[in-house]
Amino acid sequence: xxxxxxxxxxxxxxxxxxxxxGTFGYGLEFQDFVPLNQIGGIIVKxxxxxxxxxxxxxxxxxxxxxxxxxxxxxxxGVDYFVEHIYPEVSKIDTNIIVNVSGNSPDTYAExxxxxxxxxxxxxxxxxxxxxxxxxxxxxxxxxxxGAASVVREVRKRYNKTLIxxxxxxxxxxxxxxxxxxxxxxxxxxxxxxxxxxxxxIEKRAHRLSIRTGGLSGPAVKPVAVRMVYDVATQ
Ligand SMILES: Cc1cc2nc3c(=O)[nH]c(=O)nc-3n(C[C@H](O)[C@H](O)[C@H](O)COP(=O)(O)O)c2cc1C
Numbered sequence: 001x002x003x004x005x006x007x008x009x010x011x012x013x014x015x016x017x018x019x020x021x022g023t024f025g026y027g028l029e030f031q032d033f034v035p036l037n038q039i040g041g042i043i044v045k046x047x048x049x050x051x052x053x054x055x056x057x058x059x060x061x062x063x064x065x066x067x068x069x070x071x072x073x074x075x076x077g078v079d080y081f082v083e084h085i086y087p088e089v090s091k092i093d094t095n096i097i098v099n100v101s102g103n104s105p106d107t108y109a110e111x112x113x114x115x116x117x118x119x120x121x122x123x124x125x126x127x128x129x130x131x132x133x134x135x136x137x138x139x140x141x142x143x144x145x146g147a148a149s150v151v152r153e154v155r156k157r158y159n160k161t162l163i164x165x166x167x168x169x170x171x172x173x174x175x176x177x178x179x180x181x182x183x184x185x186x187x188x189x190x191x192x193x194x195x196x197x198x199x200x201i202e203k204r205a206h207r208l209s210i211r212t213g214g215l216s217g218p219a220v221k222p223v224a225v226r227m228v229y230d231v232a233t234q
Contacts, residue, residue, distance in 0.1 A: 006040065009186035011123045011161040013040035013095060021099035021125060021165070022046055022071065023216075026089050041095035043125055044085075048101050049111040051077040055132060056209040061198045066217030068196050070132040070208045073101050078111045082118065090120035097163070101127040103136035105153035112158040122160055126150060126185075129167030129192035131214045141167035141192070144179040155184035165189045166227075168220070173227045174234035188231060191224045 004015035018041040024030060027042040036042065054074025061068045075081075081098065089096050098115050102108035108126060115121050128141035128150050140146040151164060164180040166173055168191040177188045193214025198207040 004040075008123070008163070009161040011041075011095060011097075011186075014038075015040040017041075018097070019043050020216075021127065026085055027092055027094075027096070028088060037093035039094050041097050041123075042089070042092065043097045043099055044081075044089065045075055046073040046099045046101045046127055046130065047075050047078050047081050047111065048073055048103075049078055049107045049114075051075065051080065058207060058209055059213075061207040061213065063196070063198060063215065063217075064219065066215050066219035068198055068208060068213035068215050069193070070210050070213040072132045072210070073127075073130060073137070078114050082114060086118055086121070090118070095123065096121050097123045097125055099125045099127050099165070100154075101130055101133070101137060102150070103133070105140075105149045107136070108150050109153040109157045112154045116158050116160065123163060123186075124158065124160070125163040125165050125189060126154060127165050127192065129165050129169075131167070131169065131193060131195045131212065132210065138167050138169060138192075138195075141165075141176065142170050144176055147176050148179050148183050151180050151183035151185050161186045163187045163189050165192055166231075167192050168223055168227055169195050174230045177231040190227050190231060191220070194220050194223060 006013040006016045021043045026044045055070050055072035100111050130137035140150045164185045193216045196215040
C-alpha cells in the first residue's frame with residue numbers, strides 16, 4: 001500500500017486528509033457517517049478566548065456551485081473546549097487541531113497558550129482570515145504587519161505545530177505566507193472564504209444578516225489552487 005504519511009514540523013498525519021474548520025463541527029457529530037480514525041486530522045470549529053454568540057440569522061445562502069456564510073465564529077470559548085469537548089474528542093484516534101481566532105494578538109496568544117498543554121492537540125490553526133467578524137479576524141490576515149503581529153505573539157506562548165490560515169481576499173498572498181513563516185509559523189493553510197454578497201432582487205434586500213459573507217465550495221476551488229501555487233512557487 002502507498003505510504004500516505006505526512007509530517008508538518010512535529011505533527012505526524014497518517015494521511016493528508018484534514019477537515020476544513022467550521023464544516024465538520026468537533027468531528028463527533030460525523031462519527032455515524034465517517035470512520036473518524038481514518039482521517040489524517042480533524043480541524044475543529046473556530047475557538048476564541050471568550051464565548052461568542054455569532055451573527056444574527058440568516059447566516060447562510062446558497063449560490064451557484066457554492067454557499068455564503070456569516071456564522072461569525074459562534075463558540076463557547078477555549079475554556080469550555082478544554083473542560084467539556086477535549087475529553088470527548090481526545091478519544092478519537094487522529095490528530096485534533098484547534099482553529100483559533102481572536103480580536104487582538106494577545107487574545108489569540110492567550111487562547112493558544114491554554115491549548116498548549118493538551119496532549120491530544122498537537123497543533124493549532126490560527127484563523128487570521130475570517131471575513132465575518134467586526135474586530136480582528138480577517139483584518140489581521142490582509143496585511144503583512146497584521147499577520148506578523150499575531151503569529152509573533154502566539155509563537156511566544158505556543159510551542160507546538162503552528163499552522164496559519166490565510167485569507168484569499170488579498171492581492172499578494174505569497175508575501176503574507178512568507179511573513180508568517182518568518183515569524184515562526186510551521187505551515188500555512190489555504191484558503192479561507194472569499195468575501196461575497198447576495199441580494200434578493202424581488203425583495204430588494206440583502207440575503208445575509210450582516211450583508212456580506214464568505215463564499216466557499218466548488219466555485220472557489222480554482223482560486224484556491226492558484227493561491228496554493230503562488231505560495232509554493234514564489
Ligand atoms: C459554515 C462554515 C463555517 C466556517 N467556519 C470556519 C472557522 O470557524 N474557522 C476557519 O478558519 N474557517 C472556517 N470556514 C472556512 C472553511 O474552513 C474553508 O476554509 C472554506 O469553506 C473554503 O473551503 P471549501 O470551499 O473547501 O469549503 C467555515 C466555512 C463554512 C462554510
